[in-house]
Amino acid sequence: xxxxxxxxxxxxxxxxxxxxxxxxxxxxxxxxxxxxxxxxxxxxxxxxxxxxxxxxxxxxxxxxxxxxxxxxxxxxxxxxxxxxxxxxxxxxxxx
Amino acid sequence: xxxxxxxxxxxxxxxxxxxxxxxxxxxxxxxxxxxxxxxxxxxxxxxxxxxxxxxxxxxxxxxxxxxxxxxxxxxxxxxxxxxxxxxxxxxxxxx
DNA sequence: AGGATAGGCAAGTCGTACCTTGCATTTCAA
DNA sequence: TTGAAATGCAAGGTACGACTTGCCTATCCT
Numbered sequence: 001x002x003x004x005x006x007x008x009x010x011x012x013x014x015x016x017x018x019x020x021x022x023x024x025x026x027x028x029x030x031x032x033x034x035x036x037x038x039x040x041x042x043x044x045x046x047x048x049x050x051x052x053x054x055x056x057x058x059x060x061x062x063x064x065x066x067x068x069x070x071x072x073x074x075x076x077x078x079x080x081x082x083x084x085x086x087x088x089x090x091x092x093x094x095x
Numbered sequence: 096x097x098x099x100x101x102x103x104x105x106x107x108x109x110x111x112x113x114x115x116x117x118x119x120x121x122x123x124x125x126x127x128x129x130x131x132x133x134x135x136x137x138x139x140x141x142x143x144x145x146x147x148x149x150x151x152x153x154x155x156x157x158x159x160x161x162x163x164x165x166x167x168x169x170x171x172x173x174x175x176x177x178x179x180x181x182x183x184x185x186x187x188x189x190x
Numbered sequence: 191a192g193g194a195t196a197g198g199c200a201a202g203t204c205g206t207a208c209c210t211t212g213c214a215t216t217t218c219a220a
Numbered sequence: 221t222t223g224a225a226a227t228g229c230a231a232g233g234t235a236c237g238a239c240t241t242g243c244c245t246a247t248c249c250t
Contacts, residue, residue, distance in 0.1 A: 009104035080188035093175035163247035
């Protein structure tokens, strides 16, 4: 894979990005819990771990190890390639 | 499906959007030819037709029938939902 | 009318993304 | 040092997306 568009194609991964924005530096377990709370997504720990790995691979998530935990941050820089590729009209999105 | 993120996940569909920007109101056969010329993509007519259907379903492509041909236009409006969902830093994209 | 052109529809195949299962690794705490 | 907590790794299963194949419909031209 290794493609920002494919990374964004999964709804669970998009929800993960949403949660990482609400609170920075979350651990894997924190993300799991918040997914269940705010989105009703009951993904297993391994599933979320793999999603985070995909997001990290394309640069949408940056990580830092602290002891036995791993903290995750959202990084929107890769999204710039989407914005610059196609013309986007101004104004509010209708949805 | 019916999801702009899934629609953008396919490289061929992204190339189709690129070509529709270069020249507006293209027919199915024009898109096929330009994909082969500019991107080296040798997709069959049916494959391109299905891709266009997906893009139209999510609003990234608008169409208009003219006799026995069907013309296609790019519409970037749905992309606004991506921009407004996550914070995107300013500046040029690194890639 | 008849052929040719442009496109649509539907069933089937195949690859792969997503998830699970099980176990291994690293770190902290008593 | 022993157990528990947080995460990593790898193989297997399953479902869905992308493509093909075959045939059908609609429109234009002579």
